[in-house]
Amino acid sequence: MSHFDAIVLGAGAAGLMCAMAAGQRGRRVLLLDHADAPGAKILISGGGRCNFTNTGTEPARFFSANPQFARSALSRYTAGDFIALVEKHHIAYHEKTLGQLFCDGSARAIVDMLLAECEAAGVDLRLRHRVVDVSRADDFRVETDRGAFTAPALVLATGGLSIPKMGATGLSLDIARRFGLPVVEPRPGLVPLTFGEEALALMRPISGVSLPVEARAGGSTFREAMLFTHRGLSGPAILQVSTPWRPGGAVTVDLLPDVDALAWLRARRDERPRAALHTVLAEKLPQRLAAALSTVRLAEHTRPVGELGNKALGAVAAMLKSMALTPAGTEGYAKAEVMAGGVDTAALSSRTMAAKEVPGLHVVGEAVDVTGWLGGYNFQWAWASGWCAGLSV
């Protein structure tokens, strides 16, 4: 058979969900993927345990040129809906932190669950199909290296550009552009930041050191752990701010988010006047960081704190509370957990993910300009947008 009611391109998180929902409505669905196996990113997600949703899902946890766009889909298919599906399949899970739900066992259980649902819904899953061309006469026609398929509805669900060595491609963006849909310039998101030599003089020697911080960039603030690396900065706080960060902009880090640094330093000056600055800093910061800051960033103040005047203490406190760092770039799609940007939401219905000007064409998941925070939000977007398209095709 080569004619279907709907063709879904990409058997990842959003494509599996979309095919399942459409199949359950009695639609004849073809789910096509070029990979050897479906759901590859689900399998590696969350360190192999898949952080499959977040109980705190709300539109404010997503970046998009139109932050309100995600509201409709997220309310039509909620974290609770996905949790109910997980429970129906007796998959054990737990909350790790901040509403993040992970499987107790392997992420494989989530892929198996979606495959079982798709099979029950009669979805025709075909792997190892390379898409050669997509065109449209009355129906969409998808030509692959293993035959051509037609359908009145086409769903673009091939995800984003992150991790190209896993087979990520820009196919959905290419097809969307060909049908005239605008695309918000894609860029790596949830990605470590890299720095030039000057900043690396501080960071490289303390690679591996991590501490809780408040990091700010592009108008967003995240309070989580930050990690120094050989190439710059990583850890959840940095991955989070990497998405709103734009080249040329600064990342500002509060190294002592719960501390009035000036009041604390003044008190320590009174109590331990003979202690070196780095010794005092090490009371609240990792020792290696305190030592590195004292020699690299605070060299002119490296003396007993009792000898530091109010102006000097103020400068130290200001540096600790808002260390401004300008990244040279990011570690790119090779290390990015997601692609930010994507098909412009202005061209899509927020209720059905259908292209407003191209009847039958839908875009779901990471290919859309909706990018979640770290913590299960990107899967919830994939499930929700896939579900809504599945109810529409």
Ligand code: FDA
């Ligand atoms: P997804 O990438 O899942 O699927 C796309 C599918 O399209 C794939 O099966 C691919 O083979 C196929 N495809 C691509 N190009 C094609 C082509 N040219 N022809 C045919 N098929 C093609 N999110 C989260 O919420 N919690 C988490 O724990 C994690 N963890 C995580 C870890 C790592 C290492 C990464 C890289 C990413 C995450 N994510 C995550 C993000 C999450 O994996 C991602 O947002 C979703 O998988 C996106 O779902 P999609 O269905 O849009 O794309």
